[in-house]
Amino acid sequence: MDETEPFCVMDCSLVRLATGRTCSNLRELLEAIRTAPEAVIEHHMMRCAVADHFELYEFPNDFARWCWTALGDNVAAEELGLIDPYRQYSSGPLRAMLVNTIEGRLWGLDHVRWCRPGLELHLIESRLIAYDTEERLNTPSALLDAIEQMSMRSLFYHVHEARRRTEGRSDDFSAWLEQLGADPGLISALRAIDFYFLNLSQLREALIEAFRRYVAGAPPVPRSVA
Amino acid sequence: MRLLDRYEEVVGHQEVERLRRLAERLAGKRIVHVNSTRTGGGVAEILGWMVPLMTELGIDARWEVINGPPEFYRVTKAFHNALQGLPVSLRKSDFDLHYEVNRENASRLNLEADIVFVHDPQPIYLPEFTPPDQVGRWIWRCHIDASRPDRGVWKYLETAMSRYRAAIFSLAAFARPMGVPMFLIMPAIDPLSEKNCAMPEAERLETLARFGIDPDRPLLLQVSRFDRFKDPLGVIEAYHLLKPYYPTMQLALVGGPADDDPEGAEVLREVQDRAGGDADLRVLLLPPDSHRAINALQRSATIVLQKSLKEGFGLTVTEALWKGKPVVGGACGGITQQVHDYHTGFLVHSPAGAAYRVHYLLRYADKRQRMGQLGHDFVLQHFLLTRNLRDYLAMLLCLDHPEAGTLVV
Numbered sequence: 001m002d003e004t005e006p007f008c009v010m011d012c013s014l015v016r017l018a019t020g021r022t023c024s025n026l027r028e029l030l031e032a033i034r035t036a037p038e039a040v041i042e043h044h045m046m047r048c049a050v051a052d053h054f055e056l057y058e059f060p061n062d063f064a065r066w067c068w069t070a071l072g073d074n075v076a077a078e079e080l081g082l083i084d085p086y087r088q089y090s091s092g093p094l095r096a097m098l099v100n101t102i103e104g105r106l107w108g109l110d111h112v113r114w115c116r117p118g119l120e121l122h123l124i125e126s127r128l129i130a131y132d133t134e135e136r137l138n139t140p141s142a143l144l145d146a147i148e149q150m151s152m153r154s155l156f157y158h159v160h161e162a163r164r165r166t167e168g169r170s171d172d173f174s175a176w177l178e179q180l181g182a183d184p185g186l187i188s189a190l191r192a193i194d195f196y197f198l199n200l201s202q203l204r205e206a207l208i209e210a211f212r213r214y215v216a217g218a219p220p221v222p223r224s225v226a
Numbered sequence: 227m228r229l230l231d232r233y234e235e236v237v238g239h240q241e242v243e244r245l246r247r248l249a250e251r252l253a254g255k256r257i258v259h260v261n262s263t264r265t266g267g268g269v270a271e272i273l274g275w276m277v278p279l280m281t282e283l284g285i286d287a288r289w290e291v292i293n294g295p296p297e298f299y300r301v302t303k304a305f306h307n308a309l310q311g312l313p314v315s316l317r318k319s320d321f322d323l324h325y326e327v328n329r330e331n332a333s334r335l336n337l338e339a340d341i342v343f344v345h346d347p348q349p350i351y352l353p354e355f356t357p358p359d360q361v362g363r364w365i366w367r368c369h370i371d372a373s374r375p376d377r378g379v380w381k382y383l384e385t386a387m388s389r390y391r392a393a394i395f396s397l398a399a400f401a402r403p404m405g406v407p408m409f410l411i412m413p414a415i416d417p418l419s420e421k422n423c424a425m426p427e428a429e430r431l432e433t434l435a436r437f438g439i440d441p442d443r444p445l446l447l448q449v450s451r452f453d454r455f456k457d458p459l460g461v462i463e464a465y466h467l468l469k470p471y472y473p474t475m476q477l478a479l480v481g482g483p484a485d486d487d488p489e490g491a492e493v494l495r496e497v498q499d500r501a502g503g504d505a506d507l508r509v510l511l512l513p514p515d516s517h518r519a520i521n522a523l524q525r526s527a528t529i530v531l532q533k534s535l536k537e538g539f540g541l542t543v544t545e546a547l548w549k550g551k552p553v554v555g556g557a558c559g560g561i562t563q564q565v566h567d568y569h570t571g572f573l574v575h576s577p578a579g580a581a582y583r584v585h586y587l588l589r590y591a592d593k594r595q596r597m598g599q600l601g602h603d604f605v606l607q608h609f610l611l612t613r614n615l616r617d618y619l620a621m622l623l624c625l626d627h628p629e630a631g632t633l634v635v
Binding site: 010011013014015016017018020039042051053054116118119120122123124127128129130131132133134149150151152161165 | 240247248395398399401403407408562569600603604616617619623624633635
């Protein structure tokens with residue numbers, strides 16, 4: 001355990017950029033998904049989670065939410081909401097899956113619905129600026145203590161962004177615990193969390209619950225600052 | 227006590243520490259903000275806290291202000307209206323005056339810096355007259371909804387953009403493509419300002435007494451200019467629809483006097499006519515510096531309305547949410563970013579919709595309280611000036627590394 005590097009807590013900030021493109025109906029969304037840069041799809045399917053706050057958001061991505069709230073197309077919303085981008089390890093298959101879903105929906109429609117002026121989907125791309133907080137953790141119970149306190153942005157970086165970075169293999173927490181030789185049950189429990197369908201506050205609860213099952217009784221250890 | 231320590235009491239130690247960590251990467255960077263006034267208006271308010279906070283974070287930040295004759299400000303007021311889509315009538319001499327005032331200010335101001343933020347259209351031509359070796363990068367910060375500008379004015383301003391590296395808009399809906407990266411940074415409120423700080427109960431009650439408002443009866447409140455886009459008549463209609471169900475309910479419509487705005491004066495007259503002699507419906511005209519009075523009224527409201535038909539970001543909504551009030555707001559502009567149905571309030575599309583949602587909220591005190599708490603937490607997380615500052619810092623880091631998707635600094 002002593003030979004393993006301490007866990008380095010990162011934080012991040014999302015830098016958002018307007019593309020100047022908007023969609024007013026499902027046909028325009030289809031065209032946008034076909035042609036927009038990868039960063040746009042990544043933002044609306046994955047990084048939009050950083051801005052989430054409420055527990056009752058029906059859908060985990062911007063495309064599904066917009067179909068539900070602005071177009072009133074509940075079928076499209078439900079189908080788009082079920083697409084998990086973290087199961088597509090490159091942008092090509094994800095884009096193809098989105099296109100296929102929307103095409104399928106359009107196929108069955110006699111007419112497309114338009115959103116009310118003012119409720120258009122404005123396409124955005126984003127960059128994630130990550131930085132070291134200089135906070136270092138040495139034990140699983142210290143990590144649990146830190147997860148209870150860390151910013152939503154840190155949670156996003158160590159789980160969502162880590163999955164993207166590792167092509168779906170692992171979040172940062174379980175990767176570090178694995179190096180530490182922690183209980184394989186804890187590592188599996190952390191990796192089994194379906195994080196994409198949780199908001200960040202629910203994700204925090206799920207992580208804590210998994211830890212408590214395996215690190216129960218461990219007294220909280222104060223975090224060390226390097 | 228240092229400024230950041232005071233904010234730490236509101237946003238927590240961790241948030242301020244993270245700001246410090248992020249700012250370390252920009253230590254010593256020379257940044258200049260330029261606008262057209264040091265007092266009055268939203269931009270001056272923002273720079274009033276942003277420059278000292280940047281300095282405290284180790285950035286060499288300064289604030290310069292351009293000046294010009296009264297005629298210059300008439301022209302720039304017209305530019306402002308034109309960017310928001312209002313038709314304006316400007317002569318070539320007006321554009322020439324704007325250009326010349328920028329030339330004069332460029333020679334007078336100390337703009338030597340790594341980055342210069344130019345706020346709004348007034349100083350937009352400064353780069354044209356500044357030696358290229360004085361400024362590393364120019365960034366235009368547009369605080370206005372420029373999505374549907376007057377064509378002539380836009381063409382004139384767009385020409386200036388060739389010397390800029392980037393632009394910043396408050397919302398994607400306000401941006402207009404202009405050939406440079408368009409960053410998005412939502413505005414924020416200052417939780418320690420007169421308008422948003424905690425307030426002694428005695429002062430709150432004294433303010434209500436001064437305006438003849440009963441603190442023991444429900445109060446609906448809308449704070450906004452008397453402008454058709456804010457739909458004050460729609461608010462009165464909603465109030466009239468509800469009054470039979472809640473006879474003790476009061477409504478306060480709070481705005482500034484409209485002496486210099488002919489259309490505003492007309493709207494105010496209509497509002498006063500429609501209010502009639504109803505003692506429970508107060509139309510209050512307050513001077514522009516009535517921040518504490520507005521603070522007291524927002525804290526006293528049962529529900530806050532912002533029933534706009536067209537809106538900028540809607541910082542009055544942010545202020546109300548910060549004070550733990552559910553908001554019933556028109557589904558437009560920045561209100562849609564802040565009001566989320568059943569969470570922080572309700573978005574509505576008509577006076578009937580406003581009446582329906584207010585009815586629901588008046589009936590269920592527990593829901594009001596829950597939404598008020600969520601609204602407060604939402605602002606704490608997303609709409610305080612520390613988040614705004616973090617966005618600026620991250621954007622500056624992004625400028626240094628334009629190629630990266632995810633950048634570890």
